[in-house]
Amino acid sequence: IPVDQFDLVIFGGTGDLARRKILPGLFRRFCAGQMPPDARIIGAARSDLDSAGYRQMIREAIAEFGGEQACGDEQLDAFLAQLEYVTIDALGEAGWSELQKLMEGSDRIEAYYFSVAPSLFGDIAERLQKWGMADTRARIVVEKPFGRDLETARALNKTLATYFNEDQIYRIDHYLGKETVQNLMAVRFGNMLFEPLWNSQYVDHIQITVAETVGVGGRGEYYDKSGAMRDMVQNHLMQLLCLIAMEPPARFDPDAVRDEKLKVIRALDPVLAHHIVRGQYQAEPCNEAENPGYRTAVDNPRSRTESFIALRTEISNWRWAGTPFYLRTGKRMAARSSEITVVFKDTPHSIFGDEAGSHRNVLSIRLQPNEGITLGVTIKEPGPGGMRLIDVPLDMSFAETLDPEDIEHVDAYERLIMDVIRGNQTLFMRGDEVEAAWAWTDPIINGWVTRNDVPKPYDHGTTGPTDAEDMIRRDGRKWRKIT
Numbered sequence: 001i002p003v004d005q006f007d008l009v010i011f012g013g014t015g016d017l018a019r020r021k022i023l024p025g026l027f028r029r030f031c032a033g034q035m036p037p038d039a040r041i042i043g044a045a046r047s048d049l050d051s052a053g054y055r056q057m058i059r060e061a062i063a064e065f066g067g068e069q070a071c072g073d074e075q076l077d078a079f080l081a082q083l084e085y086v087t088i089d090a091l092g093e094a095g096w097s098e099l100q101k102l103m104e105g106s107d108r109i110e111a112y113y114f115s116v117a118p119s120l121f122g123d124i125a126e127r128l129q130k131w132g133m134a135d136t137r138a139r140i141v142v143e144k145p146f147g148r149d150l151e152t153a154r155a156l157n158k159t160l161a162t163y164f165n166e167d168q169i170y171r172i173d174h175y176l177g178k179e180t181v182q183n184l185m186a187v188r189f190g191n192m193l194f195e196p197l198w199n200s201q202y203v204d205h206i207q208i209t210v211a212e213t214v215g216v217g218g219r220g221e222y223y224d225k226s227g228a229m230r231d232m233v234q235n236h237l238m239q240l241l242c243l244i245a246m247e248p249p250a251r252f253d254p255d256a257v258r259d260e261k262l263k264v265i266r267a268l269d270p271v272l273a274h275h276i277v278r279g280q281y282q283a284e285p286c287n288e289a290e291n292p293g294y295r296t297a298v299d300n301p302r303s304r305t306e307s308f309i310a311l312r313t314e315i316s317n318w319r320w321a322g323t324p325f326y327l328r329t330g331k332r333m334a335a336r337s338s339e340i341t342v343v344f345k346d347t348p349h350s351i352f353g354d355e356a357g358s359h360r361n362v363l364s365i366r367l368q369p370n371e372g373i374t375l376g377v378t379i380k381e382p383g384p385g386g387m388r389l390i391d392v393p394l395d396m397s398f399a400e401t402l403d404p405e406d407i408e409h410v411d412a413y414e415r416l417i418m419d420v421i422r423g424n425q426t427l428f429m430r431g432d433e434v435e436a437a438w439a440w441t442d443p444i445i446n447g448w449v450t451r452n453d454v455p456k457p458y459d460h461g462t463t464g465p466t467d468a469e470d471m472i473r474r475d476g477r478k479w480r481k482i483t
């Protein structure tokens with residue numbers, strides 16, 4: 001179903017995110033018939049280009065990052081014809097009157113995507129207002145990093161609130177746009193089966209792993225000032241934790257969902273120093289030139305920034321008190337694998353005796369790759385032997401279970417941008433959520449600074465420092481395999 005007519009202005013329209021994700025994603029939506037033919041996409045950036053030059057740049061970007069050709073050349077030409085470009089100075093006056101002229105008299109939905117450094121958010125918002133483009137119909141989309149601590153996040157929220165109401169601000173966390181992340185809510189709240197067991201009485205612990213094989217690549221300068229805690233845990237892993245732990249919202253609507261997520265963040269326990277392990281990856285042996293170690297990659301031989309984190313926390317509320325949540329994320333690990341695992345407790349009594357061994361139900365929700373949900377159940381080992389038990393997976397791999405023809409693959413960004421146009425904020429972070437997440441993260445990071453903490457080295461292609469294994473082993477548990 002096509003969305004309503006819209007004008008989308010992308011500040012930073014020539015940047016990496018716009019070329020890699022935003023515009024190829026919009027082209028795919030165009031091919032799927034979701035973009036109305038008169039919708040306009042206006043790139044706005046410092047580069048001295050005209051609309052024809054911009055269209056050429058985006059044609060090349062779609063060829064490079066668009067994945068499989070979404071639809072034919074004719075369609076691509078039609079899509080590109082909907083693009084315009086304005087050379088603009090976010091810190092000055094140049095270009096603003098041109099943009100204003102383009103937007104003047106429009107009675108369509110207006111969205112402004114701030115795909116720029118957060119230090120420019122305030123300047124752009126101020127100019128949008130000055131040039132009459134910040135009326136109550138306007139929607140703005142902002143990218144992470146949303147601050148680097150509570151203080152800066154508060155300041156950013158305050159600045160944006162000077163010009164826009166909260167219901168106009170769409171803070172993107174692209175993990176919320178992933179298919180399986182939404183499926184997590186469907187599984188929890190669309191089935192009777194799981195919810196009665198979803199608490200500390202039946203759940204032994206929960207693990208969330210987001211492992212990547214990539215290193216910091218060309219983003220060393222940004223990454224070295226952030227580290228895994230700010231780059232991944234404060235936002236992506238925190239959002240996954242909220243969805244897995246929150247109470248059922250009364251409705252699937254933005255504030256009902258976000259109220260419940262906020263309660264989870266506010267109930268998170270502080271993390272004790274011995275419940276957290278930081279790591280930094282080493283070079284790949286014999287291939288240092290291609291896969292250098294972290295410090296070389298960020299060009300900072302004394303860097304103490306972590307590229308890996310493993311931590312244990314708890315949620316102090318009636319549902320979860322006493323149930324550990326183990327979070328783990330890192331770069332240059334053994335495999336690319338993101339998974340949430342709910343490990344249920346042992347049965348209270350084994351009627352089959354010790355020989356049968358102890359078995360646990362494990363529900364694992366795989367975000368990527370091979371999206372799907374697996375429930376491990378215990379059955380009798382087939383055959384004439386005694387009552388020996390084994391665990392087998394009840395597997396629902398989406399690619400295998402559903403007819404591929406019926407699955408429409410929608411990238412997280414595509415989905416989220418269409419949600420902006422539809423005016424649906426359910427999958428976007430509210431200002432108070434972001435602040436609460438920083439309020440939990442700040443003391444952890446400050447603790448490292450006070451203790452002069454140095455991350456533990458870990459080998460390329462592994463599961464991180466051995467200390468992370470030791471941390472969970474001390475609790476009598478072990479991490480899920482990264483595959």
Ligand code: BG6
Nearest residue numbers: 144174212214231232236338368
């Ligand atoms: C980004 C982080 O937000 O998410 C990156 O800044 C990380 O460091 C990326 O690589 C992971 O996203 P995905 O969708 O590839 O899992």
